[in-house]
Structure formats: C-alpha cells, structure tokens
Amino acid sequence: MNVQKILVPIDFSEVTKVVIETAAYLASKSNMSIVLLHIEKTKSNLDFSAKVKAIVNDSMNNWPVQYELLLRQGSIFDEITKTAADDQFKFMVIGSHGFKGLREKVFGADILKLLKSVQIPVFTVQENYTLPESGINSILFPVGSHDSFINQIKSTIEFSKIFDAIVHLYSVEKPGMQWSEEIKTNMKIAQSEFEKHQISFKNVKEVQSTFSVGFAKQIMDYAVRANISVLTVMANSAKEHFYFADSDKVTMLTNQAGIPVISSNEKTLI
Numbered sequence: 001m002n003v004q005k006i007l008v009p010i011d012f013s014e015v016t017k018v019v020i021e022t023a024a025y026l027a028s029k030s031n032m033s034i035v036l037l038h039i040e041k042t043k044s045n046l047d048f049s050a051k052v053k054a055i056v057n058d059s060m061n062n063w064p065v066q067y068e069l070l071l072r073q074g075s076i077f078d079e080i081t082k083t084a085a086d087d088q089f090k091f092m093v094i095g096s097h098g099f100k101g102l103r104e105k106v107f108g109a110d111i112l113k114l115l116k117s118v119q120i121p122v123f124t125v126q127e128n129y130t131l132p133e134s135g136i137n138s139i140l141f142p143v144g145s146h147d148s149f150i151n152q153i154k155s156t157i158e159f160s161k162i163f164d165a166i167v168h169l170y171s172v173e174k175p176g177m178q179w180s181e182e183i184k185t186n187m188k189i190a191q192s193e194f195e196k197h198q199i200s201f202k203n204v205k206e207v208q209s210t211f212s213v214g215f216a217k218q219i220m221d222y223a224v225r226a227n228i229s230v231l232t233v234m235a236n237s238a239k240e241h242f243y244f245a246d247s248d249k250v251t252m253l254t255n256q257a258g259i260p261v262i263s264s265n266e267k268t269l270i
Contacts, residue, residue, distance in 0.1 A: 004090070005032055006032050021060070029162050034068075037080070094122060094123075096124050096254050123230075126260070139163075142231070148236070153194075215248070216249075232264070
C-alpha cells in the first residue's frame with residue numbers, strides 16, 4: 001500500500017488543538033493526509049464528528065489538509081498500537097500531558113509505554129507547544145548505544161528531509177571515561193547515513209556538566225541554548241543505559257521548554 005497518512009490520536013483534552021495543528025503542518029509539508037483517531041473505553045453517545053469538526057475548523061486555518069475520522073473502542077494502548085501497525089500510516093503525532101491527569105489517559109510515564117510499542121516514528125508535542133514562525137529548522141540528535149539505533153537515524157533522516165532541517169549530532173563526554181564501542185559505531189553510522197542522504201548536520205560534543213544517571217538535563221539545556229526545533233530519542237533503553245534511563249526519556253517527552261520529540265524504538269519500520 002502507498003503510505004501517505006499520518007495517524008493522530010486525540011482525546012479532546014487541552015492538548016488536542018495543538019496536536020491537530022501540528023499534524024496538519026506536518027501533513028502539508030509532506031503532502032500527506034491525516035487520520036484523527038479517538039478511542040472510547042465503552043460505547044457512548046458522543047457526537048464524535050461534530051466535536052472533531054469544531055476543533056478542526058479552529059486548528060487547520062493555516063494548513064488545510066485532507067482528514068478522516070476513526071472511532072475505536074477499547075484500551076488506549078492496545079488500539080493505538082494496533083491501528084498504527086496498518087501500513088497506510090507513515091508517522092504518528094500525539095500529545096503529552098505531562099504528569100497531571102488521570103492514569104487511564106496518555107500522561108507522564110504512560111506516553112513512554114506507548115512509544116515503546118508503536119511501530120512507526122512518533123512526533124510528540126506538549127500542551128504549551130507553539131509552531132515556530134520560522135518553521136522546524138533544526139533537529140537535536142543525541143547519539144546512543146542502542147542495538148537498533150539505525151531506526152532513530154532513519155526517522156531523523158525522514159523528518160529532516162520534510163523540514164529541510166539541520167541535524168545537531170550531539171554527544172556528551174564523561175571526564176576520565178572512554179566512549180563504548182557501540183557509541184563509536186553508532187556515531188560513524190549516523191554520520192555516514194546523513195552524508196549519503198545529503199542531510200545537513202554538525203557535530204556537537206560537550207563535556208558532562210551535570211551529574212545525574214542520564215544526560216536529559218544537559219541535553220535539554222543545549223536544546224534551549226541552541227534554539228532547537230525538535231529533538232529525537234529512542235523509546236527503548238540501551239542495554240547499558242548509557243544515555244537514557246526511562247526517567248530521562250519521560251523528562252524529555254514532557255519537557256517544560258515545549259520542544260517536540262521524535263521517537264523511534266527497536267520495532268520501528270521506516
């Protein structure tokens with residue numbers, strides 16, 4: 001099947017308008033359509049079409065794209081994962097609500113659970129996200145030691161081509177410690193793939209300046225300093241947890257700076 005759609009789960013919370021607007025922007029830049037997916041735990045009398053239409057009319061003024069509606073019943077995690085496995089979808093756009101709200105919604109650490117199971121790249125936005133007037137022009141790409149790191153590389157290439165964005169190939173050096181062979185290998189593969197696909201990138205190496213289990217704080221500090229448009233992350237952790245423990249990933253996905261996150265995992269199909 002010709003892949004040309006973006007899956008957009010919505011829950012009618014405050015982040016929904018931001019999610020739809022972001023999805024419309026991505027669809028217009030990539031010449032794709034979007035599918036708005038809403039999942040109910042049980043059948044209700046909700047006039048889904050009317051409620052969505054009101055939000056869509058307010059969210060697609062700048063980027064009017066074709067969209068369709070999809071209503072499913074069941075578990076949020078099961079239904080989103082199952083729907084995303086349909087090969088008509090190339091990307092997913094979803095909202096993160098931070099650490100507030102009900103557990104049954106996709107809040108806090110729950111978003112990471114979902115991103116570990118979805119088999120397409122996911123663009124996650126926060127409630128306070130606003131599309132920059134200059135567009136998305138930079139991607140922060142922290143290097144990791146994951147066995148399936150090529151999936152993050154491929155996802156980054158896809159989005160970089162859509163936005164014509166420069167990639168910041170970012171690494172942190174711990175004083176007195178050598179990089180693992182996995183880190184070195186993944187760095188070389190990333191550079192080689194970016195060059196092959198004519199992706200503009202620059203190498204950024206910083207010495208560790210914060211002392212924590214992972215490097216989320218230092219990465220976010222750099223993202224803010226460099227005015228980064230979006231950052232990337234592997235949803236599944238590396239065996240040695242060299243860069244990101246799960247808590248670090250959640251910190252990034254729900255970051256207060258409102259910087260969107262592109263996530264991949266070991267199952268991601270590009």
